[in-house]
Amino acid sequence: MSEGMGNGRSWVNKTIAAIxxxxxxxFFDLVAEMKGVISLGVGEPDFxxxxxxxxxxxxxxxxxxxxxxxxxxxxxxxxxxxxxxGKNYGISYDPKQEILVxxxxxxxIDLAFRAILExxxxxIVPEPCYVSYNPCVIMAGGKPVNVTTKVEEGFRVRARxxxxxxxxxxxxxxLCYPNNPTGGVMTRDVALELAELAQKHDLLILSDxxxxxxxxxxxxxxxxxLPGMQERTVLLNGFSKAYAxxxxxxxxAAGPHEIIQAMMKIHQFTMLCAPITAQKAxxxxxxxxxxxxxxxxxxxxxxRRLFVKGLNDMGLTCFEPKGAFYAFPAxxxxxxxxxxxxxxLLKEEKVAVVPGDAFGSFGEGYVRCSYASSMENLxxxxxxxxxxxxxxxx
Amino acid sequence: xxxxxxxxxRNDRLTPAEIAVMLGMSEEDVKTxxxxxxxxxxxxxxxxxxxxxxxxxxxxxxxxxxxxxxxRDVGFDEIAERIYRFPEVKSVFLMSGAYDLMVLxxxxxxxxxxxxxxxxxxxxxxVQSTATHFVLKKYKLEGVIMEGKEExxxxxxxx
Numbered sequence: 001m002s003e004g005m006g007n008g009r010s011w012v013n014k015t016i017a018a019i020x021x022x023x024x025x026x027f028f029d030l031v032a033e034m035k036g037v038i039s040l041g042v043g044e045p046d047f048x049x050x051x052x053x054x055x056x057x058x059x060x061x062x063x064x065x066x067x068x069x070x071x072x073x074x075x076x077x078x079x080x081x082x083x084x085x086g087k088n089y090g091i092s093y094d095p096k097q098e099i100l101v102x103x104x105x106x107x108x109i110d111l112a113f114r115a116i117l118e119x120x121x122x123x124i125v126p127e128p129c130y131v132s133y134n135p136c137v138i139m140a141g142g143k144p145v146n147v148t149t150k151v152e153e154g155f156r157v158r159a160r161x162x163x164x165x166x167x168x169x170x171x172x173x174x175l176c177y178p179n180n181p182t183g184g185v186m187t188r189d190v191a192l193e194l195a196e197l198a199q200k201h202d203l204l205i206l207s208d209x210x211x212x213x214x215x216x217x218x219x220x221x222x223x224x225x226l227p228g229m230q231e232r233t234v235l236l237n238g239f240s241k242a243y244a245x246x247x248x249x250x251x252x253a254a255g256p257h258e259i260i261q262a263m264m265k266i267h268q269f270t271m272l273c274a275p276i277t278a279q280k281a282x283x284x285x286x287x288x289x290x291x292x293x294x295x296x297x298x299x300x301x302x303x304r305r306l307f308v309k310g311l312n313d314m315g316l317t318c319f320e321p322k323g324a325f326y327a328f329p330a331x332x333x334x335x336x337x338x339x340x341x342x343x344x345l346l347k348e349e350k351v352a353v354v355p356g357d358a359f360g361s362f363g364e365g366y367v368r369c370s371y372a373s374s375m376e377n378l379x380x381x382x383x384x385x386x387x388x389x390x391x392x393x394x
Numbered sequence: 395x396x397x398x399x400x401x402x403x404r405n406d407r408l409t410p411a412e413i414a415v416m417l418g419m420s421e422e423d424v425k426t427x428x429x430x431x432x433x434x435x436x437x438x439x440x441x442x443x444x445x446x447x448x449x450x451x452x453x454x455x456x457x458x459x460x461x462x463x464x465x466r467d468v469g470f471d472e473i474a475e476r477i478y479r480f481p482e483v484k485s486v487f488l489m490s491g492a493y494d495l496m497v498l499x500x501x502x503x504x505x506x507x508x509x510x511x512x513x514x515x516x517x518x519x520x521v522q523s524t525a526t527h528f529v530l531k532k533y534k535l536e537g538v539i540m541e542g543k544e545e546x547x548x549x550x551x552x553x
Contacts, residue, residue: 028551041551131553180553298397302416309415352550 019138022131023358027342031352038381040369041352043180045244045325049281050292053243056284057277065276071268072260073101073252074279080286081252085235088212089225097257100264101274101282105210105238105251106132107267112206112234112253113140115262116171123206124165124173126157127360128328130180130208134360137174145170148362151319151330155184159193172204173197175223178211181359181368182328183321186221195226204259205233210251211324213242213293216301218322224254231256241324242293243285248278300325303371303378310382311369314389325372328356330365334392338364344392349384398427399436406440445540447532455484455500455529456507458515459493461522470494473520482510493525504528 010017024041031037048054072078078095085091093099102108109132113123117140125133125144137144145165149155162173173194177186198205207223224233238251253263267273285293304321311318311329318329331341338355345351356363371378397417401408410428414421431437446453462473470488477497478486485498497515501507508526516524532540 022553024551024553028549031550037550039548039550042548043552044548046548302401305418306412306415354551 015138019135024131024354027352027354027358030343031346034346034350037346037350037352038373038377038384039352040371040373040378040381041354042370042372043326044246044372045241045296046372046374047244047296049244049248050285050289052288052292053245053281053285057281060277060280065280067276069101069273069276069279071264071273072096072099073274074276074283077101077279077283077286078252080283081254084286085222085224085254088220089222091222091225091230093254094257098254098260100253100260100267101279102238102251102253102267103271103274104240104249105208105236107249107271108236108238108251108253108263109133109206109208110136110140111263111266112236112259113137113142114266115259116204117142118171120169121171122167122169123171124162124203126175128155128181128356128363128366129174129359130176131358133174133176142171143169146360146362149182149184153190154187154322155179155182155319155328156186156190157194158190159197162194162197166201166203170201170203172206174206174208176208176210177221178215178321178323180211180324181326181354181356181363181366182319183324183326184319185215185218185323187218188221191221191223191226195223195229198232199228203232205229206236207233208236210236210238210241212237214297214300214325215323216297216304220323234259239282239285242297243282243289244296245278245281245285248275248281250274250278250282300372303373303375306375307369307371307378307382310378311385314382314386315393316385316389325370327369327371328366329369331367332365333394334389335394336392338367342367345385345388348391349388351381351384351388395427395431398424399431402428402437402440443536443538447540452502453500454502454504454507455498455532456511457527457529458497458499458511459525459527460495460497460515461493461524462495463520463522464494465520473518476518477515480510480514482507482514 078099081099082093082095085093113136119141121142122145123137123142125146126149127146134144147157147161147165149157205223212220224230224235234253234255236253239245253260308318308320308327311327315333316329316331318327321327334341338357342353342355353367353369356366356368398413401413410424411421414424464470465472474486474495477483482499482501483497484500487496489496499507499510511524511526
């Protein structure tokens with residue numbers, strides 16, 4: 001935001017300059033210098049990618065797969081993605097026209113906004129939410145319109161809360177269930193209301209379902225599989241969370257050909273294609289990864305039960321998360337703000353959590369704790385947090 | 395039930411209370427289940443896995459291939475029993491393929507193990523032949539990597 005370097009001219013685009021840095025990033029700098037910290041601030045699995053997937057990657061390198069792929073991604077991978085979606089949700093896509101393999105879901109989100117938004121088009125973004133949605137809408141020239149989700153509603157956004165915000169400029173609703181940072185999941189009833197709303201106002205649904213496989217109770221609701229919704233849903237998913245493949249940077253979008261083609265146009269001029277090595281590994285993940293994926297999911301579920309009970313026992317009221325790997329307890333009992341709580345907890349007990357306001361102003365009053373950490377770490381973190389709350393409760 | 399077993403197989407120090415929370419069961423139910431599993435000999439033992447090398451204690455392990463002549467009515471069982479009764483013998487498996495019994499023996503010196511094989515094992519009636527292979531290094535034991543844990547550095551805070 002520095003104005004007037006030297007000759008008074010600012011080189012940075014005003015829109016970019018106006019976007020605040022990620023709240024998570026700020027906190028990261030604080031934690032990075034400390035030693036002996038138990039970090040519950042990590043939004044990625046603590047598992048290493050299953051060995052058979054890594055091994056498939058080595059094999060692909062040995063065989064000399066080091067070239068570009070189709071802009072859309074390897075057809076073999078797109079076919080596996082289509083088969084997987086068919087198996088899980090009973091929906092069918094054309095692998096040649098309706099799937100785009102991207103560099104992580106992050107890229108897919110960015111592409112989707114850039115592909116659909118006219119200047120000043122509005123996108124409904126429920127908060128608290130993942131840190132990139134609002135900035136991506138703004139960078140694509142659009143305007144995010146935030147709507148708060150409530151703990152009483154399981155952090156599910158309701159059609160009746162969205163409807164008053166709809167204007168002629170509204171183009172899409174961004175949804176993310178299972179949710180980062182709250183761990184909330186979607187239910188069929190609420191999803192059907194949202195689907196009806198989208199149809200009534202002719203809106204597009206962008207559904208980030210990267211945590212779909214990490215659903216612990218009930219079934220995951222895939223928006224594209226709801227009646228009449230496939231034609232107005234861009235389904236975004238990837239390999240990071242379910243297969244512990246964050247660093248491979250591999251995701252995909254599935255949706256109507258028109259939109260996928262538009263996204264591909266941007267992708268081909270910016271990324272060209274996702275790395276072939278990661279794509280080869282992803283094929284292995286989809287073909288043979290189910291067993292390992294389930295094992296990891298069961299382990300998260302055990303940690304979830306243990307950790308959430310521990311939080312509630314110490315007096316940090318915690319909504320029961322049914323998906324992803326986050327607990328989102330309220331810290332009001334200490335009389336502190338999210339940031340104060342997080343900073344004090346780090347200083348006094350060396351446990352890192354992420355202040356809820358990093359995920360939008362509606363996250364104030366909460367902190368995000370990731371339970372993608374070993375059982376021993378979680379147990380030790382609970383002891384330390386318990387001491388902390390005991391000292392500071394009002 | 396399988397989940398309880400899997401948890402205990404990985405860490406037998408988990409308390410019934412901890413298991414109950416992790417699996418969303420009551421502590422009483424977990425206790426009852428474990429007692430049943432113990433009574434049924436599904437759970438046959440609880441004990442620590444020791445890396446003796448790190449403890450600085452000299453132990454010699456050997457894998458011995460044993461060819462035997464199976465006996466009428468009892469097959470391999472009787473001779474297997476004669477072998478596994480020796481305290482030096484840690485494990486005995488009946489194998490398919492080039493030999494019949496795989497015997498894992500532990501001792502303090504190579505000489506001691508070699509003598510055990512030549513004097514005790516090889517001389518058992520119906521043992522045709524033995525072949526001894528000494529263990530030089532253990533990389534992974536019962537699913538646990540012995541040294542060089544996979545310590546991967548994640549960033550401390552990420553979205």
